[in-house]
Amino acid sequence: MIEVQDLNKSFGAKQILKGISATFEAGKCNLIIGASGSGKTVLMKSIVGLIPVNSGHIIYNNDTDFLEIEDSGRKELRKQIGMLFQGSALFDSLSVEKNVVFPLNMFTNMTYKEKMNRVNECLERVNLKDANKLYPNELSGGMKKRVGIARAIVMNPKYLFCDEPNSGLDPQTSIVIDKLIKDITDEYKITTIVNTHDMNSVMEIGDYVLFLYKGEKYWEGHRDEIMNATNQQLNDFIFAGKFFREIKEQNTKRLSDEKNK
Amino acid sequence: MTFFNHFGRYVLLLKSLLVRPEKTSIYWKEIARQMVEIGVGSVGIVVIVSCFLGAVVTVQTAYQLTTPLISKSIIGSIAANSIILELAPTVTVLILAGKIGSKIASELGTMRISEQIDALEIMGVHSSAYLVLPKILASTLMIPLLVIISAFLSIYSGMWVGEFTGAVSKEDFMTGAIQYWIPFMANFALIKATTFGFIISSVSSYYGYYTEGGALEVGRSATRAVVVCCVLILLFDYILAQLLL
Ligand SMILES: Nc1ncnc2c1ncn2[C@@H]1O[C@H](COP(=O)(O)OP(=O)(O)O)[C@@H](O)[C@H]1O
Ligand SMILES: [Mg+2]
Numbered sequence: 097m098i099e100v101q102d103l104n105k106s107f108g109a110k111q112i113l114k115g116i117s118a119t120f121e122a123g124k125c126n127l128i129i130g131a132s133g134s135g136k137t138v139l140m141k142s143i144v145g146l147i148p149v150n151s152g153h154i155i156y157n158n159d160t161d162f163l164e165i166e167d168s169g170r171k172e173l174r175k176q177i178g179m180l181f182q183g184s185a186l187f188d189s190l191s192v193e194k195n196v197v198f199p200l201n202m203f204t205n206m207t208y209k210e211k212m213n214r215v216n217e218c219l220e221r222v223n224l225k226d227a228n229k230l231y232p233n234e235l236s237g238g239m240k241k242r243v244g245i246a247r248a249i250v251m252n253p254k255y256l257f258c259d260e261p262n263s264g265l266d267p268q269t270s271i272v273i274d275k276l277i278k279d280i281t282d283e284y285k286i287t288t289i290v291n292t293h294d295m296n297s298v299m300e301i302g303d304y305v306l307f308l309y310k311g312e313k314y315w316e317g318h319r320d321e322i323m324n325a326t327n328q329q330l331n332d333f334i335f336a337g338k339f340f341r342e343i344k345e346q347n348t349k350r351l352s353d354e355k356n357k
Numbered sequence: 358m359t360f361f362n363h364f365g366r367y368v369l370l371l372k373s374l375l376v377r378p379e380k381t382s383i384y385w386k387e388i389a390r391q392m393v394e395i396g397v398g399s400v401g402i403v404v405i406v407s408c409f410l411g412a413v414v415t416v417q418t419a420y421q422l423t424t425p426l427i428s429k430s431i432i433g434s435i436a437a438n439s440i441i442l443e444l445a446p447t448v449t450v451l452i453l454a455g456k457i458g459s460k461i462a463s464e465l466g467t468m469r470i471s472e473q474i475d476a477l478e479i480m481g482v483h484s485s486a487y488l489v490l491p492k493i494l495a496s497t498l499m500i501p502l503l504v505i506i507s508a509f510l511s512i513y514s515g516m517w518v519g520e521f522t523g524a525v526s527k528e529d530f531m532t533g534a535i536q537y538w539i540p541f542m543a544n545f546a547l548i549k550a551t552t553f554g555f556i557i558s559s560v561s562s563y564y565g566y567y568t569e570g571g572a573l574e575v576g577r578s579a580t581r582a583v584v585v586c587c588v589l590i591l592l593f594d595y596i597l598a599q600l601l602l
Contacts, residue, residue: 146475174481185472199480202379251480 103152114312123285125301130308136291178248179257184240186232193228218246238269256288387491396499411511412518419524429525433533436515445508446549454586458561462582465565466575489562500554
């Protein structure tokens with residue numbers, strides 16, 4: 097579980113995060129949604145400490161305030177964190193296999209064979225076989241994301257962060273990646289936080305959804321509640337597309353019909 | 358940013374390198390890899406540059422020494438001294454600054470903007486130590502070696518060019534080269550090369566590591582790294598000459 101309390105962050109005079117509080121529970125897919133530039137990436141990177149914040153608390157597992165522990169403690173905590181970056185952030189100079197094995201080389205004393213077993217296990221988990229020797233520039237966007245996920249889970253993290261896992265992917269591949277994230281979360285009981293502006297993802301995997309609007313929390317709740325939410329900005333965001341707007345209209349019509357009966 | 362901002366952040370970056378490595382064996386491997394990339398990877402350009410430097414300095418010295426009153430072997434003395442004091446340790450290194458500096462800065466800059474450095478940090482790796490320290494150590498070790506190669510090659514090429522053009526015979530050239538030889542000159546050249554090796558790797562790492570923005574800024578960081586390295590090399594060339602000669 098990760099608890100964020102009253103988080104504030106400014107770049108110069110521009111305040112990007114305005115008093116964000118939220119609880120991200122273990123074993124759930126926690127989604128942060130919002131338009132581009134609403135502060136999703138800044139929030140996520142603040143939670144993992146890549147961006148220093150101005151004030152607030154970030155509490156991992158009920159005990160450690162991430163902002164108050166010193167550098168060595170952070171490094172320890174980070175070994176329990178896996179992160180998938182928006183552009184996948186694979187190491188260009190290393191093959192797929194070397195990318196995934198990297199944390200194992202750095203932090204474990206496993207034998208070569210044990211490491212390779214673990215790497216292949218993770219690559220199979222993300223449905224990537226026979227790609228071990230390829231280099232990042234030989235992979236498609238979807239494959240890169242999968243390698244990124246494999247690398248993020250190779251150390252058995254307790255926390256998984258994904259920044260726009262679907263950006264740049266076709267709808268079908270997006271769903272595969274979403275399902276993968278959801279399955280991994282359930283399987284290993286990880287606390288997962290996903291940034292997205294993809295409504296498909298929200299409807300598929302959003303156990304808890306936090307809606308950011310210009311750096312403020314405007315709404316939070318389960319994906320099933322989102323259809324009937326009354327928040328104006330949230331509705332504008334979700335029902336920007338015709339498809340979802342029509343579903344919404346049908347939904348409201350059905351509800352009022354039922355009432356009239 | 359002002360000079361003091363840059364300098365302060367540069368010092369902090371260097372300070373951040375002094376941490377216990379997560380795993381020493383990985384750092385050694387990385388140092389070895391960088392030594393190959395920086396050292397072996399630059400031999401080609403050093404060979405080309407050195408051959409021409411030696412040739413040019415011999416021909417130009419011969420051109421200036423027209424009077425028959427001075428022994429021809431003086432050409433060898435002047436050429437060898439210029440090569441060891443200045444051409445090999447400074448001019449060659451200025452060219453290496455272009456090659457190595459831009460490579461380091463653009464590599465780190467790309468890693469920064471594509472979030473690869475963030476990925477390292479998230480894993481719990483000390484990104485600056487892991488990425489920068491091996492480059493500085495490798496460069497500080499390999500550039501003096503390259504300078505030694507450069508000095509020998511330049512003198513050798515100067516000697517042969519003297520012979521071919523008939524300006525001075527091989528034997529006279531070498532006699533002259535050895536005649537005014539002061540062993541401290543070699544030390545001085547190596548002190549310079551080591552200093553410059555450190556400057557090139559640390560300054561270009563600094564510009565690369567702190568790149569912000571996109572592809573355009575990566576190019577800008579690389580350019581800035583090379584320019585600042587060259588200016589600093591010339592500045593320290595003067596400072597060291599004042600202090601040590
Ligand atoms: N390093 C930075 N310096 C200044 N402003 C930044 C920085 N990073 C992000 N911002 C600003 O913060 C806002 C939120 O950005 P971001 O979190 O990336 O949005 P998104 O929700 O699309 O991920 C944007 O207006 C962006 O310009
Ligand atoms: Mg973003």
